[in-house]
Amino acid sequence: xxxxxxxxxxxxxxxxxxxxxxxxxxxxxxxxxxxxxxxxxxxxxxxxxxxxxxxxxxxxxxxxxxxxxxxxxxxxxxxxxxxxxxxxxxxxxxxxxxxxxxxxxxxxxxxxxxxxxxxxxxxxxxxxxxxxxxxxxxxxxxxxxxxxxxxxxxxxxxxxxxxxxxxxxxxxxxxxxxxxxxxxxxxxxxxxxxxxxxxxxxxxxxxxxxxxxxxxxxxxxxxxxxxxxxxxxxxxxxxxxxxxxxxxxx
Amino acid sequence: xxxxxxxxxxxxxxxxxxxxxxxxxxxxxxxxxxxxxxxxxxxxxxxxxxxxxxxxxxxxxxxxxxxxxxxxxxxxxxxxxxxxxxxxxxxxxxxxxxxxxxxxxxxxxxxxxxxxxxxxxxxxxxxxxxxxxxxxxxxxxxxxxxxxxxxxxxxxxxxxxxxxxxxxxxxxxxxxxxxxxxxxxxxxxxxxxxxxxxxxxxxxxxxxxxxxxxxxxxxxxxxxxxxxxxxxxxxxxxxxxxxxxxxxxx
DNA sequence: CGGTTGATTGAGGCTGCTCAAAAGGTGTGG
DNA sequence: CCACACCTTTTGAGCAGCCTCAATCAACCG
Numbered sequence: 001x002x003x004x005x006x007x008x009x010x011x012x013x014x015x016x017x018x019x020x021x022x023x024x025x026x027x028x029x030x031x032x033x034x035x036x037x038x039x040x041x042x043x044x045x046x047x048x049x050x051x052x053x054x055x056x057x058x059x060x061x062x063x064x065x066x067x068x069x070x071x072x073x074x075x076x077x078x079x080x081x082x083x084x085x086x087x088x089x090x091x092x093x094x095x096x097x098x099x100x101x102x103x104x105x106x107x108x109x110x111x112x113x114x115x116x117x118x119x120x121x122x123x124x125x126x127x128x129x130x131x132x133x134x135x136x137x138x139x140x141x142x143x144x145x146x147x148x149x150x151x152x153x154x155x156x157x158x159x160x161x162x163x164x165x166x167x168x169x170x171x172x173x174x175x176x177x178x179x180x181x182x183x184x185x186x187x188x189x190x191x192x193x194x195x196x197x198x199x200x201x202x203x204x205x206x207x208x209x210x211x212x213x214x215x216x217x218x219x220x221x222x223x224x225x226x227x228x229x230x231x232x233x234x235x236x237x238x239x240x241x242x243x244x245x246x247x248x249x250x
Numbered sequence: 251x252x253x254x255x256x257x258x259x260x261x262x263x264x265x266x267x268x269x270x271x272x273x274x275x276x277x278x279x280x281x282x283x284x285x286x287x288x289x290x291x292x293x294x295x296x297x298x299x300x301x302x303x304x305x306x307x308x309x310x311x312x313x314x315x316x317x318x319x320x321x322x323x324x325x326x327x328x329x330x331x332x333x334x335x336x337x338x339x340x341x342x343x344x345x346x347x348x349x350x351x352x353x354x355x356x357x358x359x360x361x362x363x364x365x366x367x368x369x370x371x372x373x374x375x376x377x378x379x380x381x382x383x384x385x386x387x388x389x390x391x392x393x394x395x396x397x398x399x400x401x402x403x404x405x406x407x408x409x410x411x412x413x414x415x416x417x418x419x420x421x422x423x424x425x426x427x428x429x430x431x432x433x434x435x436x437x438x439x440x441x442x443x444x445x446x447x448x449x450x451x452x453x454x455x456x457x458x459x460x461x462x463x464x465x466x467x468x469x470x471x472x473x474x475x476x477x478x479x480x481x482x483x484x485x486x487x488x489x490x491x492x493x494x495x496x497x498x499x500x
Numbered sequence: 501c502g503g504t505t506g507a508t509t510g511a512g513g514c515t516g517c518t519c520a521a522a523a524g525g526t527g528t529g530g
Numbered sequence: 531c532c533a534c535a536c537c538t539t540t541t542g543a544g545c546a547g548c549c550t551c552a553a554t555c556a557a558c559c560g
Contacts, residue, residue, distance in 0.1 A: 070399050072486070078402040080395045092388055100392055100491045120381070127374040134373075134380070137387050138342055142350055144394040145330045149320050151401035152328040152447030156516070188538065197402035202516050204540065220525070221538070236322070241350045406548075438506060452548055454507065470557070471506070 012036070013062040014112070017086030017174065021139075021244070022132035031122050032129060036060055036112040042105055049090055049103040056095035056116035061087050064109025065186060068101045069194070079195035081144065082106075084170045088136070093119040107186050135244055142241040151197050154235075156206045159196045161215070161235035168228050169239050185223040192223075262286070263312040264362070267336030267424065271389075271494070272382035281372050282379060286310055286362040292355055299340055299353040306345035306366035311337050314359025315436060318351045319444070329445035331394065332356075334420045338386070343369040357436050385494055392491040401447050404485075406456045409446045411465070411485035418478050419489050435473040 015032045018024075024032070039062050042048070048059055048066060066083040080101055083089060089103045093116040123130040143166070150162050168183050177183060189207065190200040198206075207223070210216055215231055217224045225231060232239075265282045268274075274282070289312050292298070298309055298316060316333040330351055333339060339353045343366040373380040393416070400412050418433050427433060439457065440450040448456075457473070460466055465481050467474045475481060482489075 068395070070395070072403065076403045078399045080398050092384065094385065094388065094494060097494045098490070100488075101395060123380070123384075124377040127377070127380070130373070130377070130380045130384070131370070134342065134384060134387070135344065137384070137391070138344065141387070141391060141394065144391065144398065145318070145320070145351060148330050148394065148397050148401060149328045151398060152445075153322065153326045190538075195402075199517060200539085201518085201541090204538095205516090208540090238350075240347070244344060244347045440506070449549060450507085451509090451550085454509090455548095458508090468507095 011039075011062065013086040013174075014060045014088070018129065018132040018136065020173075021135035022128050024126075024128055024132075028126040028128050031126055035114050035118060035122060036062075039110045039112040041108065041110050044105060044108050046105045046109075047102065048105060048111060049099055049101075051100065051102040052098045054095070054098045056091050056093055058088055058090045058093055058114040058116060058119050059103070060112045060114060061085055061089070062110040062112055065106040066103055066109060067106055067191070067195070068103050070101050077194050078197070079191060081140075081147070082167060082170075082195070084167075085174045085176060091116070093117070106191070139242065139244045142244070146241060156196070156198055156202060157210060158235050159198070160192065160203065160206055160210065161231045162237055163192070163196060164216070164223065164225055165228065165232050165235050165237040165239075166242070168225060169242050173242065183225055183228075185225075186221065187223070188221050261289070261312065263336040263424075264310045264338070268379065268382040268386065270423075271385035272378050274376075274378055274382075278376040278378050281376055285364050285368060285372060286312075289360045289362040291358065291360050294355060294358050296355045296359075297352065298355060298361060299349055299351075301350065301352040302348045304345070304348045306341050306343055308338055308340045308343055308364040308366065308369050309353070310362045310364060311335055311339070312360040312362055315356040316353055316359060317356055317441070317445070318353050320351050327444050328447070329441060331390075331397070332417060332420075332445070334417075335424045335426060341366070343367070356441070389492065389494045392494070396491060406446070406448055406452060407460060408485050409448070410442065410453065410456055410460065411481045412487055413442070413445060414466070414473065414475055415478065415482050415485050415487040415489075416492070418475060419492050423492065433475055433478075435475075436471065437473070438471050 012033060014036050015029065018032060049055075051071070061083050063085055066087075066089070068080040068083070068089065069077060070080055071077045083103070091097065091099055095116060123133065146162070146166065150159050154162060164185060167185060168177075171177055171183060187195070188200075189203045192198075192207075193200040193203045196203070207216070207218055211218065214226065215234070216226055231237070262283060264286050265279065268282060299305070301321070311333050313335055316337075316339070318330040318333070318339065319327060320330055321327045333353070341347065341349055345366060373383065396412070396416065400409050404412065414435060417435060418427075421427055421433060437445070438450075439453045442448075443450040443453045446453070457466070457468060461468065464476065465484070466476055481487070
């Protein structure tokens with residue numbers, strides 16, 4: 001396989017992702033490849049990063065899903081973001097400051113750990129890589145802005161719909177969509193609530209309404225979306241923000 | 251003035267900000283200086299960037315305050331973030347995609363516009379600059395995460411307190427604090443509501459309670475904070491996330 | 501002085517929360 | 531294979547935080 005983007009699911013997830021944001025010459029491609037040489041499997045609900053950790057290593061998700069979260073002392077908890085294959089978490093090589101959130105897996109997952117110094121050195125050596133990472137961070141920021149809007153302005157049913165639309169799009173973008181257009185979400189209703197600023201009780205009731213109206217279906221921790229399009233208009237979802245893609249010509 | 255960080259308020263705001271995230275050799279410093287050679291004054295409530303704009307130019311705020319926002323067709327509106335002197339907005343030089351939010355000034359402000367290509371070229375030429383910008387983006391992301399937590403989990407009075415604490419800290423970090431420890435916020439109650447996912451009516455009532463309890467004071471569009479410390483404990487505010495500072499030794 | 505923007509207050513209502521309990525599924529050990 | 535524990539979903543009842551609508555007031559401005 002000359003083109004790593006054609007390699008089996010998971011492997012070189014980082015290169016596959018960064019290739020969406022820039023084109024790389026061979027040395028740069030090799031450099032990215034060299035970063036993530038080994039991966040390891042972790043179980044469902046495993047801790048990838050715990051809050052306050054000062055470890056500067058960078059973790060790349062190869063397969064599976066994970067989430068960033070912030071826990072309060074009094075039991076409140078907010079899920080801050082979802083990670084799909086290719087996504088990065090950790091301090092981006094910054095050793096000076098502890099991370100202000102934790103990361104846990106949602107499903108069984110495969111991750112690669114990258115040494116912080118090598119991560120930074122590679123960027124210094126290859127401006128195209130630094131550039132691609134910057135664009136990836138811009139998309140990440142756009143996603144966070146969308147969450148702020150979601151939490152600040154939308155009603156429960158709109159929030160749920162918007163989150164599901166985001167996930168559908170991102171999974172599809174990294175090659176994990178299902179052929180039939182529908183897809184499944186491995187979030188419990190309690191986790192959905194933590195991501196949306198709602199209680200699981202309310203999430204349950206709203207999901208039932210959405211089911212009754214034919215938008216989706218769900219059973220034992222798995223939500224199945226039928227018509228993403230209808231859901232998008234309900235959520236006022238515009239996928240543009242997820243694709244800060246590279247110009248056609250580099 | 252050999253050290254630009256000692257120059258008059260506003261000028262070289264970008265260099266002053268980036269210096270918090272990395273140390274630069276002379277050529278790099280000159281490069282940053284060269285980027286933002288001219289500035290212009292804009293009035294209160296001026297549009298710096300309008301949603302959907304494909305202009306790739308980067309705008310640096312030198313003096314004054316501004317905010318990012320997203321407007322809905324039906325009149326709902328969410329303020330997504332606040333900009334203090336030194337902050338950057340715009341597409342970070344990405345010409346391919348329209349920005350998904352607007353930016354307006356909150357006060358009279360001085361801004362510098364940077365050409366997109368030069369912005370990107372400078373980063374390619376000076377890895378230390380790219381690195382500093384990356385760290386600045388990491389802090390920006392941390393702020394956005396804090397907003398997500400704020401909107402998702404906190405009650406109205408906690409949200410207000412947290413936002414005010416963030417502003418107090420950031421203004422102080424960029425050298426715009428007031429000697430007496432207190433400070434003023436140029437946000438109307440309506441704007442506060444748009445930032446916090448609350449109506450201005452509710453903001454008003456909660457502010458009155460906070461005033462009755464001695465946390466702050468307000469009058470004609472200006473909120474004055476008395477005891478930032480007390481407000482911090484009310485808000486469960488931890489300033490650590492705002493200072494991903496550079497290691498002592500570069 | 502009238503117009504405009506922002507703050508304030510009141511009444512009433514809905515969304516989403518709390519507390520509690522029960523039901524359904526799944527995994528584990530005996 | 532059953533009993534038991536645990537997790538997640540589901541349902542009910544009651545409540546409250548925050549919203550909506552509306553009107554008034556205060557300050558500022560041309």
